[in-house]
Amino acid sequence: MDSSSMNKREPKVDSPFTDADVVVKARLERVEMQMLDKLVEGLGHLGIVTTTNKAQGEVMIQTTKHCWPELKKAIEKMPFEIEFI
Numbered sequence: 001m002d003s004s005s006m007n008k009r010e011p012k013v014d015s016p017f018t019d020a021d022v023v024v025k026a027r028l029e030r031v032e033m034q035m036l037d038k039l040v041e042g043l044g045h046l047g048i049v050t051t052t053n054k055a056q057g058e059v060m061i062q063t064t065k066h067c068w069p070e071l072k073k074a075i076e077k078m079p080f081e082i083e084f085i
Helices: 030-041 068-076
Strands: 021-028 048-053 058-064 082-084
Touching (some): 021 030
Antiparallel strands (some): 021 058, 048 058
């Protein structure tokens, strides 16, 4: 490889998806973790719930900035206490 090709940098490409992802951390009772997962799954793929610390009831909710307001309202109406951290 010659020195001219080593100094060339790839142009930065702005993707329309660069700021679309939202990751929300939350905590709830361990016994409610599966229920949260099933209820979010049933909302038409507004988000995905992943357990991050089962012992402490911590989850990560992956969604988009456009879906998060609707998903948050739905989660807050669910029949258990949840703390966004």
